[in-house]
Amino acid sequence: MTFAATVLTLYPEMFPGPLGISLAGRALERGDWSLETVQIRDFAKDKHRTVDDTPAGGGAGMVLKANVLAAAVDSVADKRPILAMTPRGAPLTQARVRDLASGPGAVILCGRFEGFDERLFEARSHIEQVSLGDIVLSGGEPAAIALLDACIRLIPGVMGAALSGAEESFEEGLLEYPQYTRPFEWEGRTIPEVLRSGDHAKVAAWRKAMSETDTRLRRPDLWERYGSVRGRPASGARHETKDKDQ
Numbered sequence: 001m002t003f004a005a006t007v008l009t010l011y012p013e014m015f016p017g018p019l020g021i022s023l024a025g026r027a028l029e030r031g032d033w034s035l036e037t038v039q040i041r042d043f044a045k046d047k048h049r050t051v052d053d054t055p056a057g058g059g060a061g062m063v064l065k066a067n068v069l070a071a072a073v074d075s076v077a078d079k080r081p082i083l084a085m086t087p088r089g090a091p092l093t094q095a096r097v098r099d100l101a102s103g104p105g106a107v108i109l110c111g112r113f114e115g116f117d118e119r120l121f122e123a124r125s126h127i128e129q130v131s132l133g134d135i136v137l138s139g140g141e142p143a144a145i146a147l148l149d150a151c152i153r154l155i156p157g158v159m160g161a162a163l164s165g166a167e168e169s170f171e172e173g174l175l176e177y178p179q180y181t182r183p184f185e186w187e188g189r190t191i192p193e194v195l196r197s198g199d200h201a202k203v204a205a206w207r208k209a210m211s212e213t214d215t216r217l218r219r220p221d222l223w224e225r226y227g228s229v230r231g232r233p234a235s236g237a238r239h240e241t242k243d244k245d246q
């Protein structure tokens with residue numbers, strides 16, 4: 001089964017963009033996933049093909065019209081999840097990405113200007129509102145590209161070494177451990193000795209400890225959740241590795 005992506009946008013020319021290159025691009029050529037764009041403006045029925053209007057209540061910018069958006073969304077009604085990109089949505093997680101990647105694909109609605117008329121979400125309650133994070137982009141397209149990139153690399157056969165996805169950041173609720181590569185010494189800094197020991201159990205233990213320490217220090221929010229999921233207090237890492245050379 002291929003992963004079918006449909007992007008509803010005012011700027012179809014932004015696609016495939018970065019998704020046509022490297023890993024995602026090769027997978028697209030192979031047919032491991034497919035991409036279709038829908039021009040939202042095609043669903044504006046007035047003579048000027050108007051997609052937006054001024055915000056009710058006043059204020060800067062323009063708001064995308066509910067009737068035009070709904071017509072665009074309805075035109076691709078099928079079994080795939082429909083996601084609207086908006087900073088007001090639920091922050092995307094790797095778990096949601098994994099879920100999407102194992103399904104039939106996704107329909108992604110990209111906003112512009114000040115965003116969507118809220119009544120779209122009331123009238124089409126199956127639309128899931130998702131956010132790329134606590135930042136404001138000028139449009140939903142870069143967010144759609146990021147979301148699709150995250151999904152595509154998980155499609156079986158897309159990533160070279162199948163296992164390289166399993167240990168990554170967020171997959172176990174932790175950040176990934178730090179990585180190193182040759183040369184052994186660079187600007188006077190060496191690679192932690194344990195990584196050259198050839199002792200797989202020791203390497204695994206060191207990596208787990210580093211994952212826990214870095215998550216606790218860099219992402220207290222993730223660390224808190226990790227602790228509560230495992231039913232133990234998230235107050236301190238089991239292994240307090242400050243010196244990464246140990």
Ligand code: SAH
Nearest residue numbers: 085086111114115131132136137139140143
């Ligand atoms: N006025 C809106 C922001 C509009 S930005 C607000 O303050 O919430 C214009 C469009 O960019 C949005 O409709 C959305 O599609 C996209 N966008 C901006 N930031 C985003 C984010 N963090 N995640 C997903 N989409 C985003």
